[in-house]
Amino acid sequence: MLSIESFVAISLIKTVIALFVLLTAVAYTVWLERKVVGHMQNRWGPTRVGPFGLLQPLADGVKFMFKEDLIPPHVYKPLYMAAPMLAVVFALTSIAVIPVGNSISIGGIQTSLQIADVNIGLLIILGVTSLGVYGVALAGWSSNSKYSLLGGLRASAQMVSYEIALGLSLVGVLILSGSLSLREIVDAQSGTYWGVLPRWNIFPQFIAFFIYLMAAYAETNRIPFDLPEAETELVAGYHTEYSAMKFAMFFMAEYANMITVACVASLLFLGGWHGPRFGPPLLQAILPVFWFALRIFGFLFVYIWIRGTLPRFRYDQLMAFGWKFLLPLAIANLVVTALVVAIQS
Amino acid sequence: MHLILFLAFGAVCVAGAVNLLVQKHPINSALSLVVVMGSLAAEYLLLGAEFVAAVQVIVYAGAVMVLFVFVIMLLNAGEEEETKGSRVAMIFGIPGMLVGSLLIAWVLIEHSGNKSLAAGALPGPPKTIGWLLFHDYLLPFEVTSVLVLIAIMGAVVLAAAPASAGGRKD
Amino acid sequence: MVPVSYYLILSGILFACGVTGFLIKRNIITIFMSIELMLNGVNLSFVAFAAEWKALSGQVFVFFVMVVAAAEAAVGLAIIIAVYRTRETLNVDQVNLLKL
Missing domain, CATH: 1.20.120.1200 (NADH-ubiquinone/plastoquinone oxidoreductase chain 6, subunit NuoJ)
Incomplete structure (x- = not known):
């Protein structure tokens, strides 16, 4: 058992590292998106700052920090100020329970690659992401402008609706692994089916995976479900009235949410950090983290790919899709999974 | 702590x-x-x-x-628009409320025994709660689900725009 | 170590705030929120008692209270929307058609 001081120290170090990695990942996801979408549209994307435009996120960050921070006179100030902070705080919080690999030992101290190993990890992620609605809704309301209000209303209705399908799609996985702890869910996916197919939840639960993917796109307000910020009709939706760092916070929140969703999908459906391990001990320690990062990269790429491919839904189509298609499908999948598990046991 | x-x-x-x-x-x-x-x-x-x-x-x-x-x-x-409350309620209500709550607090502190709870006194892991819900409390659980169903239908009926108001254009 | 009575007093304060809000507020939405506050106060005492008597039933009961509260909020907000549509006000003093 660790003493309380070393526990706090280790947790602090882990938090700092996780936040640093996450924020860097957010910045480079933006770069990746611009680059990939650019190539899909026969453009080059950012090229000027650094090789392949790799320093573009840094330049953007500097620009956001030094821009004038306009506060329109008609806003409701306390909530207008608080909304972007809420959005970014809730978006960054869920990283705390996400494990990125097995435990490692450094200098004789055994520690898991996770800030807090809690046995209700998945519930905490669901709770924190469901609180993320407040940032968007309050931004829309407090801006006191019709576009923002419409964007905020759409966002909150959409996120509450798709949260149900999202939650139900995860229940099937929970039935299979019998735990809410993310680490145990990943551990339950080690091994193979019939010696060839990895024992990932995506194979028995491919319908749930599909539902999760759709609902996650809606939860993070991404194309084809980016109605809250549909620029052709709502200027920029809930963040119309925001500028400089406050706008950047919404931006960061969106990409951090994408990364969280990708993490949860990899952990629950794709076997987390499982993958071939070989080579010297150091490589063996790093490889799981690498496999995990690779999965997340894959998810982010699919996100961007879909953004470059699909047009936006109409709002009534979006609601009908969520309530009349995804939700019944999720319930059916849940019932079938429960029946199969009950018969097998 | x-x-x-x-x-x-x-x-x-x-x-x-x-x-x-x-x-x-x-x-x-x-x-x-x-x-x-x-x-x-x-x-x-x-x-x-x-x-x-x-x-x-x-x-x-x-x-x-x-x-x-x-x-x-x-x-x-x-x-919110202010509406005038009764003066009597203001004069007697606030002191009365204070006295009442102090009385209740005193009773609670004096007579609820000297039990104190440690941190994490009764762990309620999801597994145990789920077991209780689906074994000991299965009937209440099912009744609640029916209640929720009724509530959903009630909410839809109440909040749907009346046909005459032109809520639906088709 | 925290005595059970502290939890009960906290729950009592929350419940009292809820009752007060229910009585003095005039906005129908805030009145609904006061009801939620009362339910929350009660939930806290349920969990505290569950811990005192080492019976998980208390926590299960909180679960039921939450479900009922969610159902109640859905119906209640639907009623609020219906009232607003006909009366165009949220002030309960002006929803008085049945009054002589």
Whole structure:
């Protein structure tokens, strides 16, 4: 058992590292998106700052920090100020329970690659992401402008609706692994089916995976479900009235949410950090983290790919899709999974 | 440590509840209620009820209160209008309330035994709660699900635009 | 170590705030929020008692209270929307058609 001081120290170090990695990942996801979408549209994307435009996120960050921070006179100030902070705080919080690999030992101290190993990890992620609605809704309301209000209303209705399908799609996985702890869910996916197919939840639960993917796109307000910020009709939706760092916070929140969703999908459906391990001990320690990062990269790429491919839904189509298609499908999948598990046991 | 945490979150709770009463605009009241619910979730965690705490955040703070905020935004609810209460209620009500609550607090402290709870006194892991729900409390669980179904239908019927109002154009 | 009575007093304060809000507030949405506050106060005492008597039933009961509260909020907000549509006000003093 660790003493309380070393526990706090280790947790602090882990938090700092996780936040640093996450924020860097957010910045480079933006770069990746611009680059990939650019190539899909026969453009080059950012090229000027650094090789392949790799320093573009840094330049953007500097620009956001030094821009004038306009506060329109008609806003409701306390909530207008608080909304972007809420959005970014809730978006960054869920990283705390996400494990990125097995435990490692450094200098004789055994520690898991996770800030807090809690046995209700998945519930905490669901709770924190469901609180993320407040940032968007309050931004829309407090801006006191019709576009923002419409964007905020759409966002909150959409996120509450798709949260149900999202939650139900995860229940099937929970039935299979019998735990809410993310680490145990990943551990339950080690091994193979019939010696060839990895024992990932995506194979028995491919319908749930599909539902999760759709609902996650809606939860993070991404194309084809980016109605809250549909620029052709709502200027920029809930963040119309925001500028400089406050706008950047919404931006960061969106990409951090994408990364969280990708993490949860990899952990629950794709076997987390499982993958071939070989080579010297150091490589063996790093490889799981690498496999995990690779999965997340894959998810982010699919996100961007879909953004470059699909047009936006109409709002009534979006609601009908969520309530009349995804939700019944999720319930059916849940019932079938429960029946199969009950018969097998 | 446990006492300090209890007092800190309890103070946040009470401050949020009082703020709910004081604020004139419903959205401020709604947000202070969210704060109350969040710190209550922390109190549950202190008692070891981890599943209840998570459900508190997901259901109350994440769904019910979002619904409230949504309705406030939708109806564009403004500042509350004051209406005159009765003078007698003001004169006798506030001292009476103070005396009453002090009395209750005294009774609770004096007569509820000397039991004190350690941090995480009764762990409520999801597995045990689920087992209880689906074995000992299966009938109430099913009845609740019927209640929720009725509530869904009631909400849809009530909130749907009346046909004459031109809510549906097709 | 925290005595059970502290939890009960906190829950009592929350409940009292809820009752007060229910009585003095005039906005129908805030009145609904006061009801939620009362339910939350009661939930806290349920969890505290569950811990005192080492019976998980208390926590299960909180679960039921939450479900009922969610159902109640859905129906209640639907009623609020219906009232607003016909009366165009959220002030309960002006929803008085049945009054002589």
